[in-house]
Amino acid sequence: MSTHNVPETFSIPVGPLHVALEEPMYFKIDVQGETVSHIDINAGHAHRGIEYLTTKRSMYQNVVLTERICSLCSNSHPQTFAMAAEKIAGIEVPERGIYLRTVADEMKRVTSHLFNVALLVHLVGYETYFMHMMQVREIGQDMLESIFGNRQDIGAMCIGGVRYDLDDKSIAYIKGALDKIETETKDIIKTFKTNGSILRRTKGVGVLTHADAITCGVVGPVARASGVDYDVRREAPYAAYDRLPLVVHSLTDGDVWSRAMVRLEEILTSIDLLRVCLRDLPGGPVNINDRPDIPPGQAVTRSEAPRGEVIYYLRTNDTPQPERVKWRVPTFMNWDSLRFMLQDAKVADIAMIVNSIDPCLSCTER
Amino acid sequence: MNFLTIFARNLKQGPQTEAFPLGPAFTPERLRGRIEFNAATCEGCRICERVCPANAIRFAKTPDGMTFDCWHNTCVFCGNCEFYCPTDAIHQTNDWDLSHVNADKFDMVEHGLIPNQTCVECGATALNTAPMVKNAKPPLSTEEYAEVRARCPKCRAKYLKNRKVPA
Numbered sequence: 001m002s003t004h005n006v007p008e009t010f011s012i013p014v015g016p017l018h019v020a021l022e023e024p025m026y027f028k029i030d031v032q033g034e035t036v037s038h039i040d041i042n043a044g045h046a047h048r049g050i051e052y053l054t055t056k057r058s059m060y061q062n063v064v065l066t067e068r069i070c071s072l073c074s075n076s077h078p079q080t081f082a083m084a085a086e087k088i089a090g091i092e093v094p095e096r097g098i099y100l101r102t103v104a105d106e107m108k109r110v111t112s113h114l115f116n117v118a119l120l121v122h123l124v125g126y127e128t129y130f131m132h133m134m135q136v137r138e139i140g141q142d143m144l145e146s147i148f149g150n151r152q153d154i155g156a157m158c159i160g161g162v163r164y165d166l167d168d169k170s171i172a173y174i175k176g177a178l179d180k181i182e183t184e185t186k187d188i189i190k191t192f193k194t195n196g197s198i199l200r201r202t203k204g205v206g207v208l209t210h211a212d213a214i215t216c217g218v219v220g221p222v223a224r225a226s227g228v229d230y231d232v233r234r235e236a237p238y239a240a241y242d243r244l245p246l247v248v249h250s251l252t253d254g255d256v257w258s259r260a261m262v263r264l265e266e267i268l269t270s271i272d273l274l275r276v277c278l279r280d281l282p283g284g285p286v287n288i289n290d291r292p293d294i295p296p297g298q299a300v301t302r303s304e305a306p307r308g309e310v311i312y313y314l315r316t317n318d319t320p321q322p323e324r325v326k327w328r329v330p331t332f333m334n335w336d337s338l339r340f341m342l343q344d345a346k347v348a349d350i351a352m353i354v355n356s357i358d359p360c361l362s363c364t365e366r
Numbered sequence: 367m368n369f370l371t372i373f374a375r376n377l378k379q380g381p382q383t384e385a386f387p388l389g390p391a392f393t394p395e396r397l398r399g400r401i402e403f404n405a406a407t408c409e410g411c412r413i414c415e416r417v418c419p420a421n422a423i424r425f426a427k428t429p430d431g432m433t434f435d436c437w438h439n440t441c442v443f444c445g446n447c448e449f450y451c452p453t454d455a456i457h458q459t460n461d462w463d464l465s466h467v468n469a470d471k472f473d474m475v476e477h478g479l480i481p482n483q484t485c486v487e488c489g490a491t492a493l494n495t496a497p498m499v500k501n502a503k504p505p506l507s508t509e510e511y512a513e514v515r516a517r518c519p520k521c522r523a524k525y526l527k528n529r530k531v532p533a
Contacts, residue, residue, distance in 0.1 A: 058416065058417070060416075060450070061417060061418070064442065064446055065419050067444070068442070132369075145397060146396060149394070149460075150398055153444065155398065155444050155445050158449065187368060190368060191368055291413075
């Protein structure tokens with residue numbers, strides 16, 4: 001018996017294909033007993049060369065290509081790309097288009113956050129509630145499919161506006177779906193605040209302190225859960241956010257629970273924003289109804305994707321293809337913070353902590 | 367307690383999953399599915415070919431005219447072609463059922479032909495495309511449209527130029 005009591009250090013691999021980890025990320029984790037002592041993060045398993053591909057396609061083809069970088073932020077990428085192209089060409093998006101961009105953005109945020117929090121519940125081991133949350137998300141997915149024609153790649157954006165329009169019937173449908181999601185989300189928040197299983201597994205786990213959050217430069221809900229009150233929608237408003245009553249939620253604990261709670265609160269805020277957008281939706285055209293050539297130039301734009309700040313750099317030349325497209329995605333900033341979160345964590349919590357940064361490796365490794 | 371309410375509701379509602387393939391699947395009207403091409407309204411501007419990010423659309427000149435092919439196995443169903451088409455000649459239906467046996471993989475193509483015609487004015491062989499007259503003022507009458515259509519591109523331009531007088 002006594003030999004077993006001597007703490008020994010083992011190296012265990014987690015990923016890149018791990019049963020509980022949905023993203024292809026490889027962790028070499030040194031454990032002492034049940035406790036993590038050192039983490040080595042290795043990425044690069046999902047490289048598809050999309051940055052190179054963008055320089056082989058025209059600006060108008062790239063709106064679709066950037067949409068396919070990531071399925072959960074599939075609206076933020078083409079939107080930020082289109083914003084960069086519009087900045088270079090000096091295109092003014094019509095007022096109705098601006099509002100419809102916000103509508104698409106917030107709808108995707110609702111379903112993306114629900115998906116992440118549902119996965120957290122799955123990793124906690126509360127499978128029944130996971131199923132229930134995915135069913136709530138399904139209301140949102142049906143909404144996306146009915147309005148945009150696809151569950152994930154909604155194809156709402158184009159250079160100069162949006163590709164879709166809303167009529168009274170679809171507005172009424174969205175409002176009905178939002179009411180359903182709102183009621184359910186409020187219930188989910190209540191469950192998160194009271195359910196013993198969820199609280200025991202997530203409270204005080206994977207803590208990222210405010211100081212560490214600043215050091216790592218984390219963005220999005222991860223930053224806001226650690227007390228960094230930062231949201232691109234408020235700091236540098238794009239689309240219609242300067243006209244909307246945006247509430248930025250931030251918590252101070254920086255644990256897995258706080259990150260989930262920030263996301264859940266943001267769902268409610270998104271629903272409020274959507275309601276205001278649908279109420280104030282101005283008339284007029286939804287896009288510029290033209291396909292202008294984008295002149296040579298360069299631009300940097302940013303937006304708040306569900307996972308945090310996404311930045312696009314675009315340089316164009318005389319050809320229809322861009323010379324360089326570069327994007328910095330939220331996960332790139334957030335995954336370094338895993339070193340702090342996983343330090344001294346229990347082996348059983350690894351997958352849950354990794355999920356709590358809402359990693360998106362298809363964006364990061366593109 | 368919270369979950370017991372959900373449990374009772376779910377017990378009453380029954381399974382949330384769709385009965386497909388035994389029953390119909392949820393298919394919204396706006397679903398972006400199979401491509402449909404209407405050669406009669408195509409202007410032959412080939413913008414769809416240029417904006418297609420997957421290069422699924424190909425136009426080709428043949429002795430009979432210009433053929434249109436959209437390869438559904440390459441198509442990503444983004445809808446760029448429909449969005450940029452000036453005459454709605456290309457359209458995405460909400461038919462999503464594209465499953466097929468491997469032997470049919472080369473048949474998953476939407477095919478169309480814009481036939482050749484002989485210009486009624488100069489007798490040259492030209493494509494029978496829909497004329498680009500969206501911005502013509504005043505709008506063309508049905509007879510005028512047919513007359514423009516029966517001409518080759520050069521004679522169409524001439525016809526539209528000389529037309530200004532009656533307005």
